[in-house]
Amino acid sequence: MSRNIGLIDDSRVMRSILRKSIQMCHYKVELFMEAENGLEGYKMLAENQENLDIAFLDLHMPEMGGLEMLKKLREEGFGAVPIVIVSASSDAETQQECMDWGAVGFICKPFTPQELGALMSQVVGEA
């Protein structure tokens, strides 16, 4: 089964790392949709509610941060895409706030491909 995956991160390298890690976990990917800032990411998620199986969202980005985007998506009724927050911060309060606004998971950098794979399997099922 192939998945469509959204990657929203201002770092091109981090988007590459996410792609590599997902592929190392043997997930078949039909399409990676990518955005490099919060505004682009918001538009991408809002327009692809039916197409994306999961999206990884950086917490700290220019234009619109991950938490702000999460709130805006939920407030405007775009809650269909499961969103995993990616952040350097392991702060429990921040994690809880993201979960309260509908994130389905939180992964702290640095992460192993196995940690990412375990989170993906909870959200979209096994590879």
Next chain:
Amino acid sequence: MDVRDSLLKAIDEVLDKMVFLFFEENESAFGGAKDFFFITQVEMSGVITGTMNIFLSEGTAALVARNLLGIRDEDELFEGTIDDALEEFTNLIGGRMMTILHPPGPFNMEVPQRVDQPAQPAGGQSELVINGTLEDEPFKIRLAYRETPT
């Protein structure tokens, strides 16, 4: 956790989890900045305020970039790709160190950059240098910082 232990833990975690390399600390100092092919720099502020530099040999810079990005040995590695990868590598180590420092607190990091020469420590800053090897090649991190008054 103090600054030195936080930095060492951050180095180990990033290398182990995302670069798949093992850092071996070795206090015998390598040469100066001119002996390293690649130097990155990032400014950070939070519980501490300062500048971090990472020094790598040419071979280590390429190895870290390949492993971080999953680029196979037989595929060409462009200099711009090494720059991008090493800047993110610096961001990962700096961000992780600031996250595990105690006491914790919010922090900000500028965009890391490759530099020809590291910034000199400003007056009143402490200097922390960690020397070691990655795959038997020299690897060094220097942090010039001061604790931010609360």
